Amino acid sequence: MNGMKWLRLPGARPTPPAAVHPGDVLAEAxxxxxxxxxxxxxSGVDVMARAGEVLALVGPNGAGKSTLLSALAADLPTAAGLVRVHGRPAADWSAHELALRRAVLPQSATLSFPFAVEEVVRMGRAPWAGTALEDEDDPAVATAMAATETLDFAARPFSALSGGERARVALARVLAQRASLLLLDEPTAALDLRHQELVLRICRERALAGDAVVVVLHDLGLAAAYAHRVVILSAGRAVADGPPAEIFTDRLLSDVYRQPVEVFPHPRSGEVLITPRRGS
Known part of the structure; x- marks a missing residue:
């Protein structure tokens, strides 16, 4: 793909990211x-995101999931405690250095100007302008668009897309950034069944490739199927942290969501299934 080149972000030349190894803690509160x-x-939350795993943040509305994600991204000030990104206090990184190390997908994507889809995805390459990896812009954009199935409408204005199409383009922008820490806020909210599965498969693939992926999810079934580890938040506190098969229990989920819930194994695969208990 041929596309525009983005201006170098202001400030001193940033420190390039160091190599990441499986198990490295890339974000920590x-x-x-x-x-x-x-x-x-x-209120007093401890959490770690490690290279090579998908970490899902789940919990009811108002539990603090999106706030925690924004704090891990160093996009929110903290009242107390510490956030580290790639082993250093978040405040020690410049904005440019952070952009080389973590990519953030917010809940909604809006643009005021009629950028074409490919141009929006190419925005994810802005942190690499002027670096030795600038030459990877075209393949990074093409690979991200292929993974998210957005190549077919690359030339369409972003403003003309459906909500689900916009969500996939926004994810493609994040993937094109090629940061080793991905922070995704409800990436499946606007998507149909097929594309929900596509997005979570991408998360697993990025973790398999060595990235740390933190994803806010409302669908407990998706969290159980795709997350290596889950943090359950309730009223601003982390009430459980571990593999979904271990911490997803009838009692805990029923208490947290204030809704009777059943957790049971799939009759064929044995995977964890979660469903509201309905009726008598």
Whole structure:
């Protein structure tokens, strides 16, 4: 693909990312407290995201999932505690250095100008302008668009897309950034069944390739099927952290969601299934 070149971000030449190894902690919150206005949204949360795994953040509305993701991205100030990105306090990185190390997918993607889809995806390459990896822009964009099935409408205006198409283009932008820490806020919310599965397969593939993937999910079934580890949040606290097969229990989920829930193995695969308990 031929596309525009993006200007180098302002500031001194950034420190290039170091090699990442399986198990490396790429994002960490320690005794984290976050306030939004007068409300304490996170209260003493500890969490780690490791290279080679998909970490799902789950919990009811208002539990603090998106706030925790934003804090791990160093996009929110903390009231107390510490956030580290790639082993260093988040505040020690410049904005440019952070952009080389972590890529963030917000809940919604809006643009004020009629950029074409390919141009939106190419925005993910902006941090690499002027670096030795700038020559990878075209293959990075093409690979990301192929993975998200957005090549067919590469020339269409982003504003003309459906909600689900926009969500996939936004994910393609994140993938094109080629950061080793991916922070995805409800990437499946606007998607149909096929593309929900596609997005979570991409998350697993990125983890298999050595990235750390942190994803906010509402669908517990998707979390159980694709996450290596899950953190359950409730009222701003992490109430459980571990493999979904171990921490997804009838009692815990029923308490957290204030809705009777059944957890049982799939009759064929043995995978964890979660369903609301309905009727008598």
């Amino acid at each position: 320690e005794a984290l407290h976050v306030r939004l206005g007068t409300r304490e949204v996170l």
